[in-house]
Amino acid sequence: MADLNALPLAVLSEQFARLPGIGMKSAQRLAYHVMEMSEEEVNEFAKALVNARKTVHTCEVCQNFTENEKCIFCSDPRRDGSTICVVESPKDISAFERTKEYKGVYHVLHGLISPIDGVTPDMLKIKELLARVNGGGINEVIMATNPTVEGEATAMYITKLLRPFGVKVTRLAFGLPIGGMLEYADEMTLFKALENRCEI
Amino acid sequence: MADLNALPLAVLSEQFARLPGIGMKSAQRLAYHVMEMSEEEVNEFAKALVNARKTVHTCEVCQNFTENEKCIFCSDPRRDGSTICVVESPKDISAFERTKEYKGVYHVLHGLISPIDGVTPDMLKIKELLARVNGGGINEVIMATNPTVEGEATAMYITKLLRPFGVKVTRLAFGLPIGGMLEYADEMTLFKALENRCEI
Numbered sequence: 001m002a003d004l005n006a007l008p009l010a011v012l013s014e015q016f017a018r019l020p021g022i023g024m025k026s027a028q029r030l031a032y033h034v035m036e037m038s039e040e041e042v043n044e045f046a047k048a049l050v051n052a053r054k055t056v057h058t059c060e061v062c063q064n065f066t067e068n069e070k071c072i073f074c075s076d077p078r079r080d081g082s083t084i085c086v087v088e089s090p091k092d093i094s095a096f097e098r099t100k101e102y103k104g105v106y107h108v109l110h111g112l113i114s115p116i117d118g119v120t121p122d123m124l125k126i127k128e129l130l131a132r133v134n135g136g137g138i139n140e141v142i143m144a145t146n147p148t149v150e151g152e153a154t155a156m157y158i159t160k161l162l163r164p165f166g167v168k169v170t171r172l173a174f175g176l177p178i179g180g181m182l183e184y185a186d187e188m189t190l191f192k193a194l195e196n197r198c199e200i
Numbered sequence: 201m202a203d204l205n206a207l208p209l210a211v212l213s214e215q216f217a218r219l220p221g222i223g224m225k226s227a228q229r230l231a232y233h234v235m236e237m238s239e240e241e242v243n244e245f246a247k248a249l250v251n252a253r254k255t256v257h258t259c260e261v262c263q264n265f266t267e268n269e270k271c272i273f274c275s276d277p278r279r280d281g282s283t284i285c286v287v288e289s290p291k292d293i294s295a296f297e298r299t300k301e302y303k304g305v306y307h308v309l310h311g312l313i314s315p316i317d318g319v320t321p322d323m324l325k326i327k328e329l330l331a332r333v334n335g336g337g338i339n340e341v342i343m344a345t346n347p348t349v350e351g352e353a354t355a356m357y358i359t360k361l362l363r364p365f366g367v368k369v370t371r372l373a374f375g376l377p378i379g380g381m382l383e384y385a386d387e388m389t390l391f392k393a394l395e396n397r398c399e400i
Binding site: 007008009011012014015018019020021026028029030031032033034035037039042043044045046047048049050051052053054055056065067089090091094 | 208211219220221226228232234239243244246248249251252253256265267294
């Protein structure tokens with residue numbers, strides 16, 4: 001029996017299926033959708049892909065994505081350059097910006113230490129962070145990695161490396177999420193909430 | 201406050217978000233993933249997009265997607281050209297081919313009649329189907345649209361148009377899905393299963 005799809009459609013489906021979170025069936029559905037788009041729309045999509053990959057690189061200071069030498073946070077004089085918030089990936093920055101509370105700058109590690117996945121400290125942007133702190137003018141480094149095994153391990157590892165510089169190193173508070181229900185909280189969260197309780 | 205993302209990344213996210221079933225958050229995640237792909241991989245992805253849209257068109261006989269004049273089913277001499285299975289979209293063909301039982305050919309309507317969505321019969325490939333049947337050599341037309349209001353209405357509409365040609369028109373059987381549980385079957389399915397019961 002012949003192939004189910006015309007070849008270029010199969011190739012496109014495979015390309016979609018390589019994206020994270022998109023299975024073969026969704027990929028086929030997306031490929032069929034592309035057939036219903038105008039040629040102009042498809043060309044624009046393709047151009048956006050190539051253009052983003054070509055023009056966007058990492059900020060020379062904080063390793064966030066940018067199309068310039070420095071990212072919008074590092075080049076903004078209104079941001080407090082003495083406070084660095086260390087995150088796993090650029091999308092974590094969006095989360096902090098949504099709070100509209102944080103006015104410092106960032107440092108993107110581009111991953112977390114995870115021996116099981118073969119990610120060693122030298123594969124992350126840790127030496128770039130040390131160089132920034134070594135350069136002076138930094139008061140506080142906030143370890144804002146996720147509260148997972150890898151996130152904790154990475155935060156502890158970097159904290160140790162930062163000790164000699166005498167800079168203040170903090171970690172995000174962990175506890176009950178706002179709007180969350182006590183009865184649904186897992187033990188670790190409740191333990192942290194109890195441990196970090198404060199006087200009212 | 202400045203934009204959260206470098207512009208080309210935002211443009212790419214928007215492009216992903218236009219695809220069906222992909223929200224703004226998934227789109228951003230996909231755009232960030234593209235940043236982690238090699239430039240070569242991204243170029244290949246973009247090429248697959250443009251190439252599929254440019255070279256793939258509809259089969260001049262059955263309206264299925266193909267890169268040639270006729271699709272792989274219409275050009276396959278081993279297929280029974282006297283039986284036409286009428287489906288809503290090309291992806292339905294894949295479903296029938298997976299059964300490995302159907303040996304006839306197809307006809308893709310590219311939609312279903314749906315006044316509420318502004319889809320009228322003349323926007324579907326119905327006249328192409330009538331022309332095929334009018335051309336002769338057709339024994340049976342299987343209406344294989346979905347068992348939905350639109351699918352039923354479209355099947356009934358086309359059946360009426362086919363009557364004058366004296367061709368046999370059939371509809372897929374509806375009943376309990378294999379492996380399904382009686383207690384979870386909805387009333388319409390159970391009603392159909394009862395109505396279409398057969399002697400054992």
